[in-house]
Amino acid sequence: SNTDGPKQGSWPEVLQELLNQDQASSGRRYEVVNAGVAGYSSHQGLLRFQQDVGTYEPDMVIVSFGWNDVAQAVGHADHEFQPSWLQVHLLRVLFKSRLYLVLLENLPLKRAPAIDHDQSEIARVPLTRYLANMEQFANLAKQHGASVVFLTRPHREPAASLSKLPAWRGKVPSYNAALRSWTKERGFSLFDVEAVFENLGAAYFSDECHFTMDGHRKLAEALAPALSREARPSHAA
DSSP states (O other): OTTTOSSSOOHHHHHHHHHTTTHHHHOOOOOOOOOOOTTOOHHHHHHHHHHHHHHHOOSEEEEEOOHHHHSBOBSBOGGGOOOOHHHHHHHHHHTTOHHHHHHHHHSOOOOOOOOOSOHHHHBSSOHHHHHHHHHHHHHHHHHTTOEEEEEOOOOSSOHHHHTTSSGGGGGHHHHHHHHHHHHHHHTOEEEOHHHHHTTOGGGGBSSSSOBOHHHHHHHHHHHHHHHHHHOOSSOOO
């Protein structure tokens, strides 16, 4: 949802605007496709990428997951969940409703109660599977001739403070840390969004993890110069 963002002014939209500011001098034209979907973890995101990569044929893929992955599973982890046809149909209808998306974007997240189970047993996407999903993103992008950049996830509270919260929210920085270590070990590109927003406080967030309009622009302004150095000369999606 933090990528999906508002109808106008989300960071992918601003990113395209910023990347194309020097089009006349650079000779490059960038197209940024916002494929963010509210509520998706890396499990659903990977399924979506497998479905859409051949359609868009991107030169670069920006992969940003974590908050929904670490969230507490309801009964089963995402990869084990098999919804009924009625649930699938209902969700498809709801996600076409602008009112539902607005409510999903703006209702405050409820703090989950503290539990004693291990995080790998309760996360929507356990950490090992999260990194495996990242590997599949990288492999599939390579198969289609695209480079890939992974993003850590931002949050309003400093990482040290967030890590002290009970239950799943306190695990978000650990997923970021694992992604940093994994990309370094595997030689993949990473842009550390968590570091950009560390200690910036509430000015860029509407709640614990969603950007304000200023937050969307702040991320785009930080990303644009880094991505323009890596992008190939046609378009990035």
